Amino acid sequence: MRPPKPRPRRTAPLPPQSGRGRPATAERTASPPEDRPAASFVRSFVRSARRLVQAVRRMPNPRLTGIGIGLFCCGSMFVLACVDEVVFGGSLIVYGVLFLPVSALTALWVRPADLVTAPIVVPIAFVVGLLPITEGSGGFGERIMGLVTALAMHAGWLYGGTLITGVITTVRKVRLMARRRAQLRRRPPRPPRPRRRTA
Numbered sequence: 001m002r003p004p005k006p007r008p009r010r011t012a013p014l015p016p017q018s019g020r021g022r023p024a025t026a027e028r029t030a031s032p033p034e035d036r037p038a039a040s041f042v043r044s045f046v047r048s049a050r051r052l053v054q055a056v057r058r059m060p061n062p063r064l065t066g067i068g069i070g071l072f073c074c075g076s077m078f079v080l081a082c083v084d085e086v087v088f089g090g091s092l093i094v095y096g097v098l099f100l101p102v103s104a105l106t107a108l109w110v111r112p113a114d115l116v117t118a119p120i121v122v123p124i125a126f127v128v129g130l131l132p133i134t135e136g137s138g139g140f141g142e143r144i145m146g147l148v149t150a151l152a153m154h155a156g157w158l159y160g161g162t163l164i165t166g167v168i169t170t171v172r173k174v175r176l177m178a179r180r181r182a183q184l185r186r187r188p189p190r191p192p193r194p195r196r197r198t199a
Contacts, residue, residue: 062109063109063110063111063112064109064110064111064114065110065111065114066110066114066117066121069106069109069110069114069117069118069121070117070121070124070125072105072106072109073102073103073106073121073122073124073125074121074124074125074128074129076102076125077098077099077102077125077126077128077129078128078129078131078132080095080098080099080102080129081095081129081130081131081132081133082132084098084133085132085133090132090133091133092133092150092153092154092157093154095129095130095133095154095157096154096156096157096160097157099126099129099157099158099161100157100160100161100164102125102161103122103161103162103164103165104164104165104168106118106121106122106125106165107119107164107165107166107168107169107172108168110169112172112173112176115169115172115173116169118165118168118169119162119165119166119169122161122162122165123158123162126157126158126161127147127151130147130150130151131143131147133150134146134147134149134150
């Protein structure tokens, strides 16, 4: 009789050490919890930007002349100032906030031939809109002083709207010039004219 051979003991595999080798697949695929709010914020921002672009594309895209864009801008600011006076008591901050989109629409709706008039019309419209909401119920002199005071205290809105109009009109002008150059390049060259023979 042979004595029974001792069977080898089975030992459980050691868990992978975190400091050596590659990390586990779960650790590689799982993103840290701190990055998830940032990613969700970026996604929501991109979606809102896409919706804003689609809304702007759906808006009417008229092409107004210099006189038409002047009437539109001045009339819009005067009406918005009257609404501001009735609803918000003539708040200059609300008036300044409303002035910015009107400035952008002025630069977008002017026709290409009158792009230069948009940055000139916008400051005039800002002053026209201040007339209903400036303080001073006395004579003409008090009205002028109230208008000058409002311009001095809230000139940032005026500069901001004018800057927006200038940037948009400049971009439109550059794109228009690029299109014209591309059209000139696409045109076939004119054939040379035959020379007239002289006797």
